[in-house]
Amino acid sequence: MKKIDINTFTGHWPFRKVYHQSPDSIRAYMERDEVEQSLISSFDSIFYNDAFEGDEDLHAAIAGDRRFRMVMTVNPKVPGWQKDLEYECEHYNICAVKVYPTYHNYLLKDPDFLELVSVLEKKKLPLMIALRLEDPRFVYLWSVGTIDLNTIRVLVGETTIPIIMLHGLTAEVQALAPILDGKHNFYVDTCGLRYGVFPVETLRKTVSADSILYGSSYPLLCAKAASYVIERADIPEEEKEKMLYQNAERVFNL
Amino acid sequence: MMIDAHAHIWGPDLDSKANRDMIEACRRYGIDKILISALFGGYGPDEENIELANTYLAKFIDQYPDLVRGMVYLNPHHKNSVDVMKKYLENPKMVGIKLWIAAYADEPCVNPIMEEAIQQDVPVLFHTWHKRVGQLEHEPDATHVAVIAKRYPEAKIQMAHLGGNYYHGIKAIRDCPNVWVDISGTPDERDAVDYTLKQLGSERILFGTDMPGVLLNCVAQIDEADATEEEKKNMFYQNALRLFRRLSE
Amino acid sequence: MIIDVHAHIWDSNIESDKYREMIAGCRRYHIDRLLVSGLIGGYGPDHEDIIASNEGVLGLCRLYPDLVRGMVYVNPNHPDSVEIIRKYLSYPEFVGIKLWVAALCDDPCVNPIVEEAIRQDVPILLHTWFKKVGQLDHESTAVHAANIAKRYPEAKFLMAHLGGNYYHGIKAIRDCPNVWVDNSGTPIECDAMDYTLKNVGSERILYGTDLPGGMLNCLAQVDECSASQEEKENIYYKNALRLFRRLK
Numbered sequence: 029m030k031k032i033d034i035n036t037f038t039g040h041w042p043f044r045k046v047y048h049q050s051p052d053s054i055r056a057y058m059e060r061d062e063v064e065q066s067l068i069s070s071f072d073s074i075f076y077n078d079a080f081e082g083d084e085d086l087h088a089a090i091a092g093d094r095r096f097r098m099v100m101t102v103n104p105k106v107p108g109w110q111k112d113l114e115y116e117c118e119h120y121n122i123c124a125v126k127v128y129p130t131y132h133n134y135l136l137k138d139p140d141f142l143e144l145v146s147v148l149e150k151k152k153l154p155l156m157i158a159l160r161l162e163d164p165r166f167v168y169l170w171s172v173g174t175i176d177l178n179t180i181r182v183l184v185g186e187t188t189i190p191i192i193m194l195h196g197l198t199a200e201v202q203a204l205a206p207i208l209d210g211k212h213n214f215y216v217d218t219c220g221l222r223y224g225v226f227p228v229e230t231l232r233k234t235v236s237a238d239s240i241l242y243g244s245s246y247p248l249l250c251a252k253a254a255s256y257v258i259e260r261a262d263i264p265e266e267e268k269e270k271m272l273y274q275n276a277e278r279v280f281n282l
Numbered sequence: 283m284m285i286d287a288h289a290h291i292w293g294p295d296l297d298s299k300a301n302r303d304m305i306e307a308c309r310r311y312g313i314d315k316i317l318i319s320a321l322f323g324g325y326g327p328d329e330e331n332i333e334l335a336n337t338y339l340a341k342f343i344d345q346y347p348d349l350v351r352g353m354v355y356l357n358p359h360h361k362n363s364v365d366v367m368k369k370y371l372e373n374p375k376m377v378g379i380k381l382w383i384a385a386y387a388d389e390p391c392v393n394p395i396m397e398e399a400i401q402q403d404v405p406v407l408f409h410t411w412h413k414r415v416g417q418l419e420h421e422p423d424a425t426h427v428a429v430i431a432k433r434y435p436e437a438k439i440q441m442a443h444l445g446g447n448y449y450h451g452i453k454a455i456r457d458c459p460n461v462w463v464d465i466s467g468t469p470d471e472r473d474a475v476d477y478t479l480k481q482l483g484s485e486r487i488l489f490g491t492d493m494p495g496v497l498l499n500c501v502a503q504i505d506e507a508d509a510t511e512e513e514k515k516n517m518f519y520q521n522a523l524r525l526f527r528r529l530s531e
Numbered sequence: 532m533i534i535d536v537h538a539h540i541w542d543s544n545i546e547s548d549k550y551r552e553m554i555a556g557c558r559r560y561h562i563d564r565l566l567v568s569g570l571i572g573g574y575g576p577d578h579e580d581i582i583a584s585n586e587g588v589l590g591l592c593r594l595y596p597d598l599v600r601g602m603v604y605v606n607p608n609h610p611d612s613v614e615i616i617r618k619y620l621s622y623p624e625f626v627g628i629k630l631w632v633a634a635l636c637d638d639p640c641v642n643p644i645v646e647e648a649i650r651q652d653v654p655i656l657l658h659t660w661f662k663k664v665g666q667l668d669h670e671s672t673a674v675h676a677a678n679i680a681k682r683y684p685e686a687k688f689l690m691a692h693l694g695g696n697y698y699h700g701i702k703a704i705r706d707c708p709n710v711w712v713d714n715s716g717t718p719i720e721c722d723a724m725d726y727t728l729k730n731v732g733s734e735r736i737l738y739g740t741d742l743p744g745g746m747l748n749c750l751a752q753v754d755e756c757s758a759s760q761e762e763k764e765n766i767y768y769k770n771a772l773r774l775f776r777r778l779k
Contacts, residue, residue: 044449047473047508077698078726107674108702163468165413166447222470222499225303250472252502260311260498 029259029268031063032276033251035156035194035217035243038089039071039082043168046071048247051089051096057251058095064273065095065282069126073101074161080112087120097123097282099156103132104140110147117151123280124192126156130172136179145187154190154279159220161195161248177203184214190279192216195245198223201231210236215279217243218254218271228261228271237267241275283515285522285529286316288407288442288466288490293322294338296345300494307497308349314519315529316493318342319353319380319407325418326384327357336370343375351529353380353407358391364398371402377528378440379406387422388429396434403527405438405462411446424451431458438525440488443467448474452481459486462525465517466490470499475507475517484513488521532764534564534771534778537656537691537715537739541570543587545594553743554595560750563768564778565742567591568602568629568656574667575633576606585619592624600778602629602656607640613647620651626777627689628655636671637678645683652776654687654711660695673700680707687774689737692716697723701730708735711774714766715739719748724756724766733762737770 038051048057049071058066068090073082079101090096100122102109116122125148127141134141136157148155159175177200184191184207192215193204201221207214218240221227228240244254258271276282286308291301308316320339323331332355339352354370356363356379370376379399385391387408399406408430412423424445431439439461445451448469455461463486465475478487491500504517523529535557540550557565569587572580581604588601603619605612607630619625628648634640636657648655657679661672673694680688688710694700697718704710712735714724727736740749753766772778 044471044473047476077696078702106699106702107677108705111702111706162471164415165411166469166471167414168449171414222468222496225300225307225494225497227498247472249470250499250502250506252506253470253499256498256502262310 029062030273031061031242031255032273032282033058033063033066033244033246033254034192034241034276034280035219036066036068036246037071037248038068039073039086041071041248042075046247051093053247055093055095057246061251061255063251065097067099067123067276067280068096069099069101074128074131077106079103079106079109080116083112083116083120097121097280099124099126101126101128102144103128104138104144105132105134109144113147113151117153122153123282124154124156126158126194128158128161129175130158130160133173136175136183145183145189148189149187152189154192156192156194158194159196159200161245180204181207184212188213190215192241192243192279194243195220197221198227198231201235205231205234208235208239210238215239215241215275217241217245218257219243219245219249221257222253226261228257229263232263232267237263237270238275240271241279242272283519284311284313284489285519286313286491286493287440287488287522287526288464289316289318289493290495291318291320291339291342294334296338296342301342304494305346305349307493311497311501314349315351315522316349317351317353317377317490317522317526319355321355321382325382325420327355329357329360329362332357332360332366336366340370340373340376343373347375350375351526352376353378355380355382356395357384358389358395359385364394367395367398371404374528374531377526378404381406382409383418383421385420387426388433392430393433396430396437399438400434400436403438405440405525407440407442407464409442410451411443412450413446424454427461428455428458431455431461435460438462440464440525442490443492444469444474444478448477452478456481462486462488462521464488464490465500465503467492467496468499470496470503472506475503475509479507479509479513484509484516485521487517488525489518532768533560533562533738534566534768535562535740535742536566536689536737536771536775537713538565538567538742539570539744540567540584540587540591543571543583545587545591549743550591554598556742556746557598560746562598564600564771565598566600566602566626566739566775568604570604570631574631574669575608576604578609578611581606581609581615585615589619589622589624592622596624599624601625602627604629604631605644606633607638607644608634613643616644616647616651620653623777626775627653630655631658632667632670634669635675637675637682638669641679642682645679645686648687649683649685654689654774656689656691656713658691659700660692661699662695673703676710677703677707680704680710684709687711689713689774691739692741693718693723693727697726701727705730711735711737711770713737713739714749714752716741717745717748719752721752721755724752724758728756728758728762733758733765734770736766737774738767
């Protein structure tokens, strides 16, 4: 089935050898799994002091390939991102901004983060919040924090831009079901729905089909793990199409 | 064909939503056999918990005789564990032994269980996880499994969850030819199976899920691995048929 | 030609081996001007420390008149800081003002100092460091430097140590045309200079060392960066000559 993957990466992941991190590997996955477009961000940008320098490399690596739309990585705790954001809007045609509060060590009530939210409101750009990149039991060399789901609830209540929570586990998505109702501007991807036999079917009892987006975290996680929970679920085909690509087209104006 | 070498029931309500989903998932996704252990009684089950667990497991097998096979659950600290083992292995649909976190895998109290397993030629499934945070007391990791595997080279050992963290677990046991690994649970990183294939080859890797906790990411991991069709068949069922003598009887 | 815009004395014993070595280093490596401030009295100097600092620097300027120039050191919390500036800027040996860690550089108590610097057209050297560990109580970062620079666009600021952590500091001030940076001290990473060049260009970077604390590393950074000869000349002395009116 046709898909848009809203959560892919390329670049270099520092803690282990990721076998399929090159843009060509991502393209191969997209062809294999009928992914027509992927929203891609850079591993390097997460770990570099200056995220923009990772984004420069990402842009060079995918330049001209219309199957990719670039997602900018911002660490609002490092000064100067405002001008970088202007630049990436103008030159890189970014369709969203991705943040990693657990890696960059700030809370969602941090004034610098809230400044980012208000800038995105002016630009009408969606914000992706990565709850995690790895299972905390796996983390090598240093431990990362967690995000209090209540602060996400508060944020969604206070902003008009789409907020997309990435890599939420099944229970975390379940806990936020009241704002995943298709009315709030709040969405989740599917790469963290690993717990449960029929996670999407179960979630669908309380979560709107308009609020779930296919996102894999590939090449960190299995792309098929994120697509199977939709494709192989016993739900109406129209709902699968929403989750696999239609919602993404709407939320990111693709 | 698919054999899920690692799944559970967690309580005596055999008709629970979780159990029904598990059976439904096997039908829907083409899982032909599912090897289940009953983990009643928390981290340190008493003798009664163990008795109940295996009794209900036998009932569950009877409900789905074409699909479900059993792994006898034991607490190695119990003096009667070998007796329990003998009793339940009389049921030919009980195909192996399951140990969880009541004791480390290499504690002396595990020895009699290993010796009986060798006698009866059934594999022993060890839970393993090596965790950055949240390691439980007495929770074995792959280094414990390597010790017991070397102590009993004739025993057949199934190490769960690729050792939890495969970067810790796989190299710990790669030189133990009597240790197989299953991919069940949440070591769900894209490269976990490819890494394991590289280190162990396809003949020592078993498909497993940890249902009803986890399922589709385990299927995805093998589907998506850089493996040949033959290697995938090994993982999905051929290795299980070779390892579990009783699956072919 | 090389002008080192960032060096110190830490006590009044200006004829001690430490300072002789500093001067010998300048001679050996062909440093033509050395801008020195006195930092006597620790993180929160009192009035006497301030006087001793500036008198020590004046003494050093007079010992090595061909080489040393002074930066007036003040504690912005002192009510007489503007008077101190006026007094020492009346000596032609002094070419600018130095603030360290007695107050954040965007604290209101700094305003009169900046206003006096504008009147006299001398730059203010601001210590800055953004630290993962060990940030001092009133230690400014580049964010504070940007605040005061925007408050006083006519003033000229020299932000020390590339902001300490250049990844934090450089983008914080890149839109402040009245902030120059020096590479003194220990932001020693190989890419520090190239990163700064990429973001603010060669005309806002000045060579400095933090002598007698360190030296050759700072020289190596400029020598080894991927700048053109012309850009390196900007960094080594041309920018300093443009920024410090009194050096001419």
